[in-house]
Amino acid sequence: MSDRKKILAIDDEEDLRIILKEELTDEGYEVFTLGDPAKAMDKIEETNPDLILLDIKMPGMSGMDLLNLIRGKYYDLPVILLTAYSSFKKDIAAAACDQYVVKSGDFTELKKRVRKTLSVTA
Amino acid sequence: MKTDNRSALSKDAWHTLESVREADIVIGIPSYNNAATIGHVIKAVKLGLAKYYPDKRAFLINSDGGSTDGTAEAVLAVLNDDTYGINLVDKPEQPLTGFSTPYHGIPGKGSAFKAIFEAARYLKARACAVFDSDLRSITPEWVQLLIAPVLEKGYGYVCPFYRRYKYDGTITNSIAYPLTRALYGRRVRQPIGGDFGFSAELVDLYLRKDVWDTDVARFGIDIWMTTTAMVERFKICQSFMGAKIHDAKDPGADLAPMFVQVVGTLFSLMKGYESRWRETLGSRPTAIFGFETEVSPLPLQVNIARMIEKFRDGFDENQLYYQQILSSDCMSKLAEVREMCTPSIDFPRLLWVRIIYNYAAVFQKEGDKKRLLESLIPIYFGYVASFVKETETYDDFRAEETIEDLCEIYEDTKSYLLQKWDEKGC
Known part of the structure; x- marks a missing residue:
């Protein structure tokens, strides 16, 4: 059995999913991706991830709604929100995420946040 | 009769409790000369209980520090008022009863709370909530927000989550929240919020602790309750209460006793x-409940010049003392901030965090802890003045990001705390 940390990236943009998978696999993580937020709970059950990357703006179900669903069932599962703008933090539900990262072409910050979140021992 | 020399409740109070015998919910409200505002708080509580818990036996205790302004009369006036209809709430099956009683012990909020805990334990309350007596924005919903997570969801401790003006709660924002978060790994945004809900099990634990001759009996009570709940692994959540509007104070005004007692605790x-x-x-993160509403807390006027002056004067007065407390790198950087602080001030966040960590380590071995903590106050004014200056043009949300950044520095430099702690042989 692999001892690599497992990350599930949920984002409706296929290009971004591909890049996330490449970038994070290079960092040594086992990466799963999902484009349809409605299937997220099943996918979590199936893959048992150590961390979720979650896009805020998706068709059908927003990342914030999905975050609420995840928190209802998997309270201890770390979630990093991916967002185009930091203004989402005005929503109090955002306090339930572990970290957030503003999307950009540079994945340095994302990788740093992933490392930090996976090292938490609280 | 439960009276003993160490009880925070009087014989008369115990007699009343004996006649009440049991309650499902206990509400506690500490006070000291709050006649102008406490009636509104109790009215909101009374309506909240009638609306959300009409079939529950509820008992209210106003635990008073010797008010001379008619606080007790204001409490009784609302308790005895039988009017519910105007608020579209039916008179409940179990109308709220309660009393106003002076507490015994060291004068302070913590002693007032001890009396409330003793009553809650005696009455075998399943859930207890406390509210500050100077609240102006409290609504009946606040009762449900603090009680429901305990009664219905199995939480042991409920903290408030308010929208506050960016300069309200500066002790919380600069020390209490970020330090608690960095130390114990839980993000509880208002650890000294003043309004809390908690379970019977937690009441029992609080009363077993031998802390009632310390600053916990004063303003240290809030941070002690939150930290104890957190560290003793009680299930904690936050409830979104909307805006906190109360008798807020300019952070440059006299917050010294509160600062010393909270930070000391x-x-x-x-x-x-x-x-x-x-x-x-x-x-x-910590779970959060409640319905979000758009709220705008009232602005608070802050006198930056006065805070800078207090920093400058305090630095000059304590300079030699600081050299004994602070590492040489912190001391030299602090001296630089002092030199450059007029007319404006730029106090690096990393320096502030390192100073707090230096103080935390020195505190453990220091004989004169009060002197030590008081010497931190001018530095605190310098940091807060810098925060105010930096966030002058920010809205509350952007100012919150600055606080988030401070929290991350506290977390990321924890190894520095460990180093200082071990150097001092704590």
């Missing part, structure tokens, strides 16, 4: 819970 707790915070790295 935080530092004292570090000793007892050392093994817990040593093993904690980073932090995790």
